Amino acid sequence: MINMINSGRVARLRGQKGVLRSDIGPSERTPQLALVADLDSNELNGMFVLSRLAAFLRSIEAGERRELRLRERVVIIPTVDALDISNHAWRAGRGHPPPAKAVREAVMAITQAAYYRVNVCAANRDMEEMPQVLLYAPNDDERASACLFGLPAVVEQPADSDEAGELMRTWRPHHGENFVICAGQLGNLQTQHCEILFRALVAFLSRTGVIDGLQLIEGEEDLHYFSHRQVCDVQAEQSGIFASRLEVGRWVQAGEELGQIYDGFTGDIRMHVIAPMAGLLAGLRREPLLCAGDLVAQILTPDIACQHDAAQQRPEGQQNARQAS
Incomplete structure (x- = not known):
C-alpha cells in the first residue's frame, strides 16, 4: 500500500x-x-x-x-x-x-x-x-x-x-x-x-x-575524533541524589566539579563529584537517584587514556569524588 x-x-x-x-x-x-x-x-x-x-x-x-x-x-x-x-x-x-x-x-x-x-x-x-x-x-x-x-x-x-x-x-x-x-x-x-x-x-x-x-x-x-580508549567513565562512589548545573558538550578541566551527591534524608552534600581528567563532557546523569557504582558522567579526553589508566595514575586512596567538608 x-x-x-x-x-x-x-x-x-x-x-x-x-x-x-x-x-x-x-x-x-x-x-x-x-x-x-x-x-x-x-x-x-x-x-x-x-x-x-x-x-x-x-x-x-x-x-x-x-x-x-x-x-x-x-x-x-x-x-x-x-x-x-x-x-x-x-x-x-x-x-x-x-x-x-x-x-x-x-x-x-x-x-x-x-x-x-x-x-x-x-x-x-x-x-x-x-x-x-x-x-x-x-x-x-x-x-x-x-x-x-x-x-x-x-x-x-x-x-x-x-x-x-x-x-x-x-x-x-x-x-x-x-x-x-x-x-x-x-x-x-x-x-x-x-x-x-x-x-x-x-x-x-x-x-x-x-x-x-x-x-x-x-x-x-x-x-x-576519539577512540574507545579515550572515553573516561565517572562512576558514583556514594548513593543519594545527584545534581549538576553543567551542560553536556562543554570542556571540563581535571579537578573541576561535575556535580554533587546529596543525602536524600538530611539534604546534606555527601560527595562532590570531580572530573578525574580534562576533556569533553559527552554525557551527564540526569536521573537524580543513584547508587554507588552508577554512571555519573562520561568524558572524552584528547589524551590517550582510559578509565583504568586514569585510576592507576591517581594516588592511592584518591577518588573521583571528594568527601563534603
Whole structure:
C-alpha cells in the first residue's frame, strides 16, 4: 500500500502491518541513505528530527524549495511504535515472531539496500548525551564519512561493544557504511539537540551529493575524533541524589566539579563529584537517584587514556569524588 504525501511516498511493507516509512527521491534508484530512529520507540529526539527531515526532503521533491534538488533516494523511519508494529498478532497466537524480531526483520528489509545507514538514538533514561557519531569497528570510508556530519565528536568503539545495538549488528554484514548518532536523553524532547542533529543530517545530505544547491558555511565546525580508549567513565562512589548545573558538550578541566551527591534524608552534600581528567563532557546523569557504582558522567579526553589508566595514575586512596567538608 502506497500513499502520496507532497510528492513523497509513505509506504507500508507488505506482510508487516503498519511498517511505515518515508521513501523520498527517484523511485527507480536504490536508496542512497536510510535513517532509522531508535527501535525501542522511546527516542523522541530522533523521531522529531527524522520526521522534520522527511518533511524537508518532501518539500524539495515537490519543488517548494526551488534552489534545492533531490538527486538520490532516501528512506526514513522516524519511529516503529507509531508504525503500529504491535503485540496483537503475537498475543493472538497466530505463530508470528515476537515483536522485537518482527521489527528487526521489517526494518532490515527496508534499509539494507541503502549505502549509508544511520541509526539515531539516545543512551538511556538516566544519561543525557551530547550529539556525537559512534562508529563500531569502522573501515576508512566510515571514518571519513563520519566527519561529514560536522558533529563535535566522533567516537570509535569495538565491534563487540554492548552499546552497538541490534540494528548495527544486523547491518554490519551488508555492503555500505553504518553510523550511530547519539544525542539527548531517552524519553525526553530536547529541542537544542534536535536543531544540532537536523543541521548535521542536512549537511551530510549535501556533502554526500544526496541534495544539491545547499550553501553550507564551512569552517565553523570544531570536530574531535576519539577512540574507545579515550572515553573516561565517572562512576558514583556514594548513593543519594545527584545534581549538576553543567551542560553536556562543554570542556571540563581535571579537578573541576561535575556535580554533587546529596543525602536524600538530611539534604546534606555527601560527595562532590570531580572530573578525574580534562576533556569533553559527552554525557551527564540526569536521573537524580543513584547508587554507588552508577554512571555519573562520561568524558572524552584528547589524551590517550582510559578509565583504568586514569585510576592507576591517581594516588592511592584518591577518588573521583571528594568527601563534603
